[in-house]
Amino acid sequence: xxxxxxxxxxxxxxxxxxxxxxxxxxxxxxxxxxxxxxxxxxxxxxxxxxxxxxxxxxxxxxxxxxxxxxxxxxxxxxxxxxxxxxxxxxxxxxxxxxxxxxxxxxxxxxxxxxxxxxxxxxxxxxxxxxxxxxxxxxxxxxxxxxxxxxxxxxxxxxxxxxxxxxxxxxxxxxxxxxxxxxxxxxxxxxxxxxxxxxxxxxxxxxxxxxxxxxxxxxxxxxxxxxxxxxxxxxxxxxxxxxxxxxxxxxxxxxxxxxxxxxxxxxxxxxxxxxxxxxxxxxxxxxxxxxxxxxxxxxxxxxxxxxxxxxxxxxxxxxxxxxxxxxxxxxxxxxxxxxxxxxxxxxxx
Amino acid sequence: xxxxxxxxxxxxxxxxxxxxxxxxxxxxxxxxxxxxxxxxxxxxxxxxxxxxxxxxxxxxxxxxxxxxxxxxxxxxxxxxxxxxxxxxxxxxxxxxxxxxxxxxxxxxxxxxxxxxxxxxxxxxxxxxxxxxxxxxxxxxxxxxxxxxxxxxxxxxxxxxxxxxxxxxxxxxxxxxxxxxxxxxxxxxxxxxxxxxxxxxxxxxxxxxxxxxxxxxxxxxxxxxxxxxxxxxxxxxxxxxxxxxxxxxxxxxxxxxxxxxxxxxxxxxxxxxxxxxxxxxxxxxxxxxxxxxxxxxxxxxxxxxxxxxxxxxxxxxxxxxxxxxxxxxxxxxxxxxxxxxxxxxxxxx
Numbered sequence: 001x002x003x004x005x006x007x008x009x010x011x012x013x014x015x016x017x018x019x020x021x022x023x024x025x026x027x028x029x030x031x032x033x034x035x036x037x038x039x040x041x042x043x044x045x046x047x048x049x050x051x052x053x054x055x056x057x058x059x060x061x062x063x064x065x066x067x068x069x070x071x072x073x074x075x076x077x078x079x080x081x082x083x084x085x086x087x088x089x090x091x092x093x094x095x096x097x098x099x100x101x102x103x104x105x106x107x108x109x110x111x112x113x114x115x116x117x118x119x120x121x122x123x124x125x126x127x128x129x130x131x132x133x134x135x136x137x138x139x140x141x142x143x144x145x146x147x148x149x150x151x152x153x154x155x156x157x158x159x160x161x162x163x164x165x166x167x168x169x170x171x172x173x174x175x176x177x178x179x180x181x182x183x184x185x186x187x188x189x190x191x192x193x194x195x196x197x198x199x200x201x202x203x204x205x206x207x208x209x210x211x212x213x214x215x216x217x218x219x220x221x222x223x224x225x226x227x228x229x230x231x232x233x234x235x236x237x238x239x240x241x242x243x244x245x246x247x248x249x250x251x252x253x254x255x256x257x258x259x260x261x262x263x264x265x266x267x268x269x270x271x272x273x274x275x276x277x278x279x280x281x282x283x284x285x286x287x288x289x290x291x292x293x294x295x296x297x298x299x300x301x302x303x304x305x306x307x308x309x310x311x312x313x314x315x316x317x318x319x320x321x322x323x324x325x326x327x328x329x330x331x332x333x334x335x336x337x338x339x340x341x342x343x344x345x346x347x348x
Numbered sequence: 349x350x351x352x353x354x355x356x357x358x359x360x361x362x363x364x365x366x367x368x369x370x371x372x373x374x375x376x377x378x379x380x381x382x383x384x385x386x387x388x389x390x391x392x393x394x395x396x397x398x399x400x401x402x403x404x405x406x407x408x409x410x411x412x413x414x415x416x417x418x419x420x421x422x423x424x425x426x427x428x429x430x431x432x433x434x435x436x437x438x439x440x441x442x443x444x445x446x447x448x449x450x451x452x453x454x455x456x457x458x459x460x461x462x463x464x465x466x467x468x469x470x471x472x473x474x475x476x477x478x479x480x481x482x483x484x485x486x487x488x489x490x491x492x493x494x495x496x497x498x499x500x501x502x503x504x505x506x507x508x509x510x511x512x513x514x515x516x517x518x519x520x521x522x523x524x525x526x527x528x529x530x531x532x533x534x535x536x537x538x539x540x541x542x543x544x545x546x547x548x549x550x551x552x553x554x555x556x557x558x559x560x561x562x563x564x565x566x567x568x569x570x571x572x573x574x575x576x577x578x579x580x581x582x583x584x585x586x587x588x589x590x591x592x593x594x595x596x597x598x599x600x601x602x603x604x605x606x607x608x609x610x611x612x613x614x615x616x617x618x619x620x621x622x623x624x625x626x627x628x629x630x631x632x633x634x635x636x637x638x639x640x641x642x643x644x645x646x647x648x649x650x651x652x653x654x655x656x657x658x659x660x661x662x663x664x665x666x667x668x669x670x671x672x673x674x675x676x677x678x679x680x681x682x683x684x685x686x687x688x689x690x691x692x693x694x695x696x
Contacts, residue, residue, distance in 0.1 A: 002368075003365060003366040003367065003368055005360075006366065006368060006575070007366060009358075010355040010357075010359070011355075011359065013360070015349060017599060018355060019351065019545060020350075020351055020354060020543035020544075020545045020546060021543070021544060021545050022544045022545055023545055031653065055569040055570070055573075056569065056570060057567045058567075058568075058569060058570055059568070074575040087567065088567075100617070114491060122681070156633070194368070195368030195369070196368075196369060196370045196372055196570070197367065197368045197369050197371055197571075197573065197574030197575070198573055198574065198575055199569065199571070199572065199573040199574075204564075219406075219435065219436075220406075220410065220545065220568075221403040221404065221569070222403070222404060222406055222547065223405045223409075223545075223547070224547065224573070225403075225545065225546055225547040225548070225572070225573040225575070225576040225612040226543070226546065226547075227545070227546055227573070227575055227576045227579055228543030228573040228575045228576055229356070232574055260549070286442070292684065312441065345619035
């Protein structure tokens, strides 16, 4: 993370004043304007009143849970899903409902039927570099998804926190870019591309919805830090974001390549996996029998913290989420080689 | 607010690295250490594990509401009270219960009796420069309060966000400094002394309580911005805080003096008031009959937003909270002279 570059933001000559007072309820106008410019590069055309600055994805989900949904509502999501791993909606008394995926994303044919049968109120999706599977939803599937949701009047919550992290070629436009009916509520964040510690994200949607969520945000924490908002706005406006993201893509791609190389060499006997085109994750499927619980404990003893599949899908007992974003290449290599050995020893 | 000085924080040579990753759950160790040093100057001796960094007073109340209190609990507070003006506890299904004050603070003799009769679970107090009355609790009263609460086993939530804003002489030590039994949960913040936009405050209490609140904080927003935490730590550690607070005290005192001067000149016929020794507020008592509602509307038409007493005490119909902290001296003068005129015109 570019701490020194971040510090340099505060030396930069800029026409924008750093204001340390309470910010506008939706976040500083300066940051919301730079976010709008940033979103334009993805085909999303919005103006600052449709943008709410939040502290990140988790707070976005919390605000939606508090401000838009009712107890007992049913939230649809891909299976497996990041949503299952956080407790936001469940602890607010809502039900989660699994929709299966294939390699192109959520199965839209099932989505329509299940919506009618189970009365879903919202579909949560990570179309680009899905957590935990790394799947990139195809453009065709995106169109189908929008069609189905429009027909069934099922609002979409699009979580796009990994969308800028493609490796070799740009990806299909976000759902929000193709949303003509105000069906999509869109979440973005700096946590995956710049710094999780800044705690700056954004929610984009129809203005009355954003107004409502902004009220809740003010009642929760009086808005996000003006210092962090200023830093992110300058980061985007100065061009440092664009430079940094090129660097991050290369770093992540190198780690993905290293990870795939190690998987090929040590895991081909015991597992299969996907080749992600961006993002943080490989979804490793074990093809050997053996207790995941025991494997988890053995790995922990060796200093390896596994993310087993059942965090993301209660019924899963055969997957492990591999994240190549955090550990150093050396740690990755050492940990994965050890893991392969443990999987083999753990076979029934 | 010292925006340029705040920027200079990021040029400063320091041994502390700016880390942009997720911070420790309770906040960065560096900030918690500097807060502990800061609290030592007030007689509060604590270590970093007893300190949780929050986004300000409002979030502190939210975390306490979510993590420590049950639906149906009764929260005691001074009358009038800031607590009545925010909706945190009420919207979580708790009851608020009024305890009267005099010029030395809350009436501790009543507090003990009412605790037994009405089973209060927590007493919320602003002992120093109380919002909205400006009252400074005497040292004697502080001792009595601690005695009563210890005897009745009534935990105290001490809101000390104005404590550094004394004008002429230092004030009695916080309740927390005299708390030998872990009875006091203590709140502080940078919002009133440095900048509301930074969104940095702190909660100090017994370690198991802080552990619990820290868990809730992580589930809410994954912690406060590391950038803002770094800035506040540097602000304190560099000595800029101490310099700035001397400046702020002088500025505030000048405005209080101006306000008292205008009150003497224009309000003595229609109102009485206190002379605050610090903080932001004068609690103006109107001695003439007339509808507060009508006065509010007339003032609004003139561009003056009144804070009438019933925001802080449902049964109050005769007070207005005057804050001399925000408006410029010119605005203050103009607004107050107009208000005096409106009060006279509004007489029944």
